[in-house]
Amino acid sequence: MVQDAPILVWFRRGDLRLSDNPALRAASEKGRPVLPVFLRDEVVERVGAAALWRMGLSLESLQHDLERFGSRLILRTGAADACIGALIAETGATAIYWNRAHDPASRQRDTGLKAKLKEQGVEARSFDGNLLFEPWRTKNKSGQPYKVFSPMWRAQAQQPVMEPVGVPRRLQPPSDWPETETLAGWALAQGMERGESILAKRVKAGETAARDRLEEFLDHGLDRYKDGRDALAQDGCSGLSPFLANGEIGIRQCWHAAMLRDHAGASGAQPFLRQLMWREFSWHLLFHWPELETRCWRPEWERFPWNPDENRSEIRAWKRGRTGVELVDAGMREMMVTGLMHNRARMVVASYLSKHLMADWRIGRAWFERHLIDWDAANNAVGWQWVAGCGPDASPYFRIFNPDLQATRYDKKGSYRHRWIAEGQANPPETALEFFEACPAAWKLSARDPYPAPVVALEDGRRAALDGLERFREQAPA
Numbered sequence: 001m002v003q004d005a006p007i008l009v010w011f012r013r014g015d016l017r018l019s020d021n022p023a024l025r026a027a028s029e030k031g032r033p034v035l036p037v038f039l040r041d042e043v044v045e046r047v048g049a050a051a052l053w054r055m056g057l058s059l060e061s062l063q064h065d066l067e068r069f070g071s072r073l074i075l076r077t078g079a080a081d082a083c084i085g086a087l088i089a090e091t092g093a094t095a096i097y098w099n100r101a102h103d104p105a106s107r108q109r110d111t112g113l114k115a116k117l118k119e120q121g122v123e124a125r126s127f128d129g130n131l132l133f134e135p136w137r138t139k140n141k142s143g144q145p146y147k148v149f150s151p152m153w154r155a156q157a158q159q160p161v162m163e164p165v166g167v168p169r170r171l172q173p174p175s176d177w178p179e180t181e182t183l184a185g186w187a188l189a190q191g192m193e194r195g196e197s198i199l200a201k202r203v204k205a206g207e208t209a210a211r212d213r214l215e216e217f218l219d220h221g222l223d224r225y226k227d228g229r230d231a232l233a234q235d236g237c238s239g240l241s242p243f244l245a246n247g248e249i250g251i252r253q254c255w256h257a258a259m260l261r262d263h264a265g266a267s268g269a270q271p272f273l274r275q276l277m278w279r280e281f282s283w284h285l286l287f288h289w290p291e292l293e294t295r296c297w298r299p300e301w302e303r304f305p306w307n308p309d310e311n312r313s314e315i316r317a318w319k320r321g322r323t324g325v326e327l328v329d330a331g332m333r334e335m336m337v338t339g340l341m342h343n344r345a346r347m348v349v350a351s352y353l354s355k356h357l358m359a360d361w362r363i364g365r366a367w368f369e370r371h372l373i374d375w376d377a378a379n380n381a382v383g384w385q386w387v388a389g390c391g392p393d394a395s396p397y398f399r400i401f402n403p404d405l406q407a408t409r410y411d412k413k414g415s416y417r418h419r420w421i422a423e424g425q426a427n428p429p430e431t432a433l434e435f436f437e438a439c440p441a442a443w444k445l446s447a448r449d450p451y452p453a454p455v456v457a458l459e460d461g462r463r464a465a466l467d468g469l470e471r472f473r474e475q476a477p478a
């Protein structure tokens with residue numbers, strides 16, 4: 001009987017939660033058995049090592065949350081259409097619901113699958129659960145997608161954002177559960193070299209932890225956010241990015257909670273909402289320009305004399321936190337130890353790579369993709385293109401961050417560098433020493449090594465970058 005047939009609810013990285021989950025909520029309201037599913041499919045296979053490991057913690061937490069409802073999470077590996085086809089055949093499901101993902105690979109997969117399922121008479125419904133506004137509905141005054149952040153912020157911040165839907169009241173289990181693979185069997189930490197145990201010390205995962213983090217930040221961090229968000233050594237940001245990347249909290253939940261504080265007069269609410277809108281802007285761009293991760297948004301920048309050679313010793317030094325430029329090295333080491341990097345440091349290390357070292361920004365984008373636990377396809381691509389100067393609304397290429405000046409301004413007392421760089425300190429803090437445990441053994445790094453001399457003198461690097469810009473401008477068509 002169709003009215004008793006199960007509905008598959010397909011969770012993805014980006015919506016691993018029970019609240020503010022429109023697909024799950026809609027399925028639960030049908031009064032039919034609900035079968036939650038997560039696939040290790042072609043899209044998941046692309047996720048970098050650290051983010052994949054972090055996603056495993058999310059899935060573990062989601063499993064527990066579902067079990068509290070008498071439900072389960074069915075895990076399968078393989079191409080999405082084969083896995084879904086098999087589950088339909090095994091369970092008699094006649095419908096599948098999911099929340100839309102907006103990265104190009106997911107869109108391609110979902111569009112093909114939806115058409116195929118419809119042909120087979122299966123109800124395939126998608127919901128908007130991952131953004132404040134669906135990107136095809138958001139248009140500038142000329143009816144075009146936004147290319148510049150500020151007008152989008154001014155216009156969209158005034159638009160009503162859908163209220164988050166609540167946790168389902170009940171999840172009716174199917175009469176028989178299909179077979180599931182196990183998270184242990186998936187061994188999601190496999191690609192992590194040595195970093196897993198170090199990262200694990202600091203990571204909290206899951207929907208409850210995400211909500212706690214948001215409340216803690218709103219109660220104790222929001223008022224300091226405007227000035228504190230740039231201070232490298234302070235815990236001045238929300239720390240929500242890994243929760244958002246996995247969808248343990250919904251963006252609409254964050255937005256509405258911050259709006260309430262804004263209405264109550266909290267001074268940091270507007271700057272925080274603005275950053276949430278940057279995430280929205282990034283996804284808006286990736287939706288409308290699906291090549292954003294791999295191609296310069298400004299096509300003429302493909303002719304910029306980036307150096308594509310990833311095997312240069314300077315690039316190796318950048319990856320290993322051994323450039324001899326303290327702020328750059330501190331940022332890169334923070335990422336190795338925590339899977340995260342302060343936003344200011346992300347900008348500095350990205351500028352150093354794409355300008356002082358003239359490396360192709362895609363080398364950095366891919367390295368972040370492998371090492372960040374908050375990896376987000378849109379934020380990462382837009383962040384890199386913004387810094388490298390080839391994206392929409394980008395910082396101009398001639399704006400070259402001077403890491404030493406940035407350190408003077410945003411790490412006045414040197415606490416951030418002290419926290420992450422052990423060499424030369426009589427009693428380095430644990431954080432600085434952990435870098436040597438977290439990085440691959442093959443790098444053969446030791447805290448007892450002398451700190452390296454700069455691989456490029458900052459002034460030489462800046463000059464070379466500006467010369468590159470001049471050559472590029474001379475040969476670019478008018």
Ligand SMILES: Cc1cc2nc3c(=O)[nH]c(=O)nc-3n(C[C@H](O)[C@H](O)[C@H](O)COP(=O)(O)OP(=O)(O)OC[C@H]3O[C@@H](n4cnc5c(N)ncnc54)[C@H](O)[C@@H]3O)c2cc1C
Pocket residue numbers: 229237238239240241242244245275276277278279280282341342343344346347350368372374375376377379380381383384387
């Ligand atoms: C080169 C580069 C790469 C980046 N890669 C990523 C990435 O892979 N994943 C990621 O989530 N962010 C990325 N960012 C953006 C930003 O650095 C992080 O979102 C931020 O540091 C996360 O910390 P938080 O949650 O405490 O931020 P908060 O300052 O508390 O901000 C709250 C939320 O707003 C959003 N946000 C904040 N700043 C930005 C921004 N500049 N662009 C887009 N959204 C923003 C994020 O969702 C963030 O979680 C990148 C930035 C740069 C310059």
